[in-house]
Amino acid sequence: MLDSPGEAPATRETAAARAKAGLLVVGSFVALLFAIELVNTVLLHSLNGVFGLRPRSADGILDVFTFPLLHANLNHVLSNALPLIIFGFLVFLSGIRVFLTAVACSWLGSGLAVWLFGAGGVTVGSSGLVFGLFAFLLVRGFFNRSWWQILLSAVLFLAYGSILFGIIPNMAGYVSWQAHLGGAAGGILAAVVLRAGASRRLASRGREG
Numbered sequence: 001m002l003d004s005p006g007e008a009p010a011t012r013e014t015a016a017a018r019a020k021a022g023l024l025v026v027g028s029f030v031a032l033l034f035a036i037e038l039v040n041t042v043l044l045h046s047l048n049g050v051f052g053l054r055p056r057s058a059d060g061i062l063d064v065f066t067f068p069l070l071h072a073n074l075n076h077v078l079s080n081a082l083p084l085i086i087f088g089f090l091v092f093l094s095g096i097r098v099f100l101t102a103v104a105c106s107w108l109g110s111g112l113a114v115w116l117f118g119a120g121g122v123t124v125g126s127s128g129l130v131f132g133l134f135a136f137l138l139v140r141g142f143f144n145r146s147w148w149q150i151l152l153s154a155v156l157f158l159a160y161g162s163i164l165f166g167i168i169p170n171m172a173g174y175v176s177w178q179a180h181l182g183g184a185a186g187g188i189l190a191a192v193v194l195r196a197g198a199s200r201r202l203a204s205r206g207r208e209g
Helices: 015-042 046-050 059-065 074-092 097-119 128-143 147-167 177-208
Strands: none
Touching: 015 046, 015 074, 015 097, 059 097, 059 147, 074 097, 074 128, 074 147, 097 128, 097 177, 128 147, 128 177
């Protein structure tokens, strides 16, 4: 159908527009992490004791929703910032629904793993999100049977695959492998959930036809 004279062309989401939105959303989230760290530093990191995740404590279950926003120090934020931007941006290119699903599953998976299996103390940091988004990018192509997504996962694995050692249990008390493993499991779950949802929508359209 042709647009009539004087009528605005039909709006269509372009790859450029989605990329711009992805940079804005992911960049804003990372900026928020730095802002919170600045406030936390001024307060001598007292926020970590209040909103950090304490394993197997009754009130600590609520900290599942806050602990990725806090960090031990500025270097901790910096170590998570770049992979969050890269992986978050790549996930966002598939749409806001995909992005929110991957983030939510990674966030909850990381938090629940720490709450259930954490060694004690207080856990903070967004590395669980990093592992979740990375795992999602690695496996989604196989669920979607998308060759370009599989190719992207291969490139990412070659570039960042070494971080997967972070899911292996270790004796370093300052590294929460539980958060990493839980986040990665959440990322894989997101790929499964999104694929199942896509299959149901396709089946529904087929019945309607």
